Amino acid sequence: MKARGAALIHLGIPRRLDYAGLMPSFSPSQLHTRALELLSSRAARALETDATLGTLLHALLEASAHARTRFGVSDDDFLRALLRHVPADGGSLGTLRTVQAEELALALGCAAGHPVALAEFDQRFGAELRGALQRVDPSPAFVDEALQAVRERLFLRRDRSEPKIASYLGTGPLGGWARAVTLRVAINLRRGATVEVPLDERLAQGLKTEACGPELQLIKIQYREAFQQSFRAALGALTDQELNLLRLHFVGGTSQEKLGELYNVHRVTMARWLAHARERLLLATQRELQKRLKVEAEELHDILALVRSQLSITLTRALA
Structure with missing residues (x-):
C-alpha cells in the first residue's frame, strides 16, 4: 500500500x-x-x-x-x-x-519485467504462439529456438531501446499482436536472417529508381526526399499486422494461401487483407506527398496519378 x-x-x-x-x-x-x-x-x-x-x-x-x-x-x-x-x-x-485496458496493463507489466505479468502472458498466449510457429516449421528444434527468439524480441531491451512489447498500444487484441511478432521472427529464422531490416527501411530506402517506370523515376529524382518522407509516414500509419503481411508477402515471397494458413483465414480473405493494406499504403503516401510538395494543382494531380498507377507494381519489383 x-x-x-x-x-x-x-x-x-x-x-x-x-x-x-x-x-x-x-x-x-x-x-x-x-x-x-x-x-x-x-x-x-x-x-x-x-x-x-x-x-x-x-x-x-x-x-x-x-x-x-x-x-x-x-x-x-x-x-x-x-x-x-x-x-x-x-x-x-x-x-x-x-x-483494451486490461491487455495494455498486461503488456506494460511485461515490458517492466514483472514476474506475474510474464507468467500471465505465457499462460494466455504461449500455446497459441507455439501453434503459430509449428505452422511455419513443425520441427521441435525450430519451435524451441523460435520461441526463445520471440521471448527475447518481446521482453528484452536492446541497447537503450524499450522491449518490443512496450510498443503495443492496446488498440487490438494482444494475442494477435504477439502472433504477428512471432511470425516475423519465425520467417526471419527460416530465411537465416541475422539482422532484421525494418520494413520502412526496405521500402523507403530500398525502392531504387531503376525499378520504377520512367515517369515515376523522374518524380523520385525530382522529389526524392519528399517521396521517402511520405512513404515512411505512410508506413507508420499501418497496423503491425498490415506491415507484417506486406513483409511476408512482398519481401518473404509467402503466398496468399500460405499466409491464410498462418493466420487461420481463407485464401480469399487473405487476398482482401493484402489488397486493403496496399491500398492504405498508397492512399497514405498520396496524402503525405500532397502535404509536402509545393507544386501547381495540375502537376500535383499528375504526380499522384503516377504514384497510384505504378507504386503497387514498384512495391513488388523493388522487394523481389
Missing part, C-alpha cells in the same frame, strides 16, 4: 478511496488536469475545455485497476501509455476509445 501511495503522490492528485474495491481512484476532472500536464502544449490547449478526455481516461483506469495492481503498473505509467493515443494537435480521441 505504501508503494501505491507513492505513485499517487507522484501523480499530484488527491487520493480518494474506493471503499468497494479498496483501491484508490481519481475523478475524471483530476485525470483531465493531469493529462494536460503531460500532453504537448498544442494538444493541451486544444483539449483544455474538453471534458471527454477525463471521462475516457477515468473509464480506462477503472477498467484496468485490478490488472494494474496484479502486474505492478503504476497509475502514471498507465496514464502516459494512454496518452500516446492523443494526437499532437489534440484532435479526435477515437483511437483512445478502442483501447
Whole structure:
C-alpha cells in the first residue's frame, strides 16, 4: 500500500478511496488536469475545455485497476501509455476509445519485467504462439529456438531501446499482436536472417529508381526526399499486422494461401487483407506527398496519378 501511495503522490492528485474495491481512484476532472500536464502544449490547449478526455481516461483506469495492481503498473505509467493515443494537435480521441485496458496493463507489466505479468502472458498466449510457429516449421528444434527468439524480441531491451512489447498500444487484441511478432521472427529464422531490416527501411530506402517506370523515376529524382518522407509516414500509419503481411508477402515471397494458413483465414480473405493494406499504403503516401510538395494543382494531380498507377507494381519489383 505504501508503494501505491507513492505513485499517487507522484501523480499530484488527491487520493480518494474506493471503499468497494479498496483501491484508490481519481475523478475524471483530476485525470483531465493531469493529462494536460503531460500532453504537448498544442494538444493541451486544444483539449483544455474538453471534458471527454477525463471521462475516457477515468473509464480506462477503472477498467484496468485490478490488472494494474496484479502486474505492478503504476497509475502514471498507465496514464502516459494512454496518452500516446492523443494526437499532437489534440484532435479526435477515437483511437483512445478502442483501447483494451486490461491487455495494455498486461503488456506494460511485461515490458517492466514483472514476474506475474510474464507468467500471465505465457499462460494466455504461449500455446497459441507455439501453434503459430509449428505452422511455419513443425520441427521441435525450430519451435524451441523460435520461441526463445520471440521471448527475447518481446521482453528484452536492446541497447537503450524499450522491449518490443512496450510498443503495443492496446488498440487490438494482444494475442494477435504477439502472433504477428512471432511470425516475423519465425520467417526471419527460416530465411537465416541475422539482422532484421525494418520494413520502412526496405521500402523507403530500398525502392531504387531503376525499378520504377520512367515517369515515376523522374518524380523520385525530382522529389526524392519528399517521396521517402511520405512513404515512411505512410508506413507508420499501418497496423503491425498490415506491415507484417506486406513483409511476408512482398519481401518473404509467402503466398496468399500460405499466409491464410498462418493466420487461420481463407485464401480469399487473405487476398482482401493484402489488397486493403496496399491500398492504405498508397492512399497514405498520396496524402503525405500532397502535404509536402509545393507544386501547381495540375502537376500535383499528375504526380499522384503516377504514384497510384505504378507504386503497387514498384512495391513488388523493388522487394523481389
